[in-house]
Amino acid sequence: MRTCRRPFRAVLADKLLAKADVGIEIERLGDSASADELIYQQNAALPLTPASNLKLVTTSATLDKLGSGFKFRTLLASTIRI
Numbered sequence: 058m059r060t061c062r063r064p065f066r067a068v069l070a071d072k073l074l075a076k077a078d079v080g081i082e083i084e085r086l087g088d089s090a091s092a093d094e095l096i097y098q099q100n101a102a103l104p105l106t107p108a109s110n111l112k113l114v115t116t117s118a119t120l121d122k123l124g125s126g127f128k129f130r131t132l133l134a135s136t137i138r139i
Contacts, residue, residue, distance in 0.1 A: 065097050080105050086128055 069079055082101035085094040107113055119127075 065099070069099065078103065078105055083133075086130055 061119070064080070065083075066067040068074075069081070077093040080103045082098040085096055087093050
């Protein structure tokens with residue numbers, strides 16, 4: 058796992074999240090599943106209730122249209138070394 062845990066832990070330690078259960082997993086996607094790199098995770102396998110019912114509808118529609126194998130690519134940019 059990369060050495061960028063501190064920024065994520067700082068966000069998750071915020072007083073606004075003090076009473077919340079949070080699960081997170083961040084991966085750098087490679088050209089194949091075996092090339093993916095785990096960047097950070099905390100409680101990633103913990104079963105949690107979605108924050109809103111709309112997420113269930115959105116997830117269902119997305120799975121129907123894109124399939125379970127689809128991966129979004131998100132760019133994380135920083136002006137400081139992580």
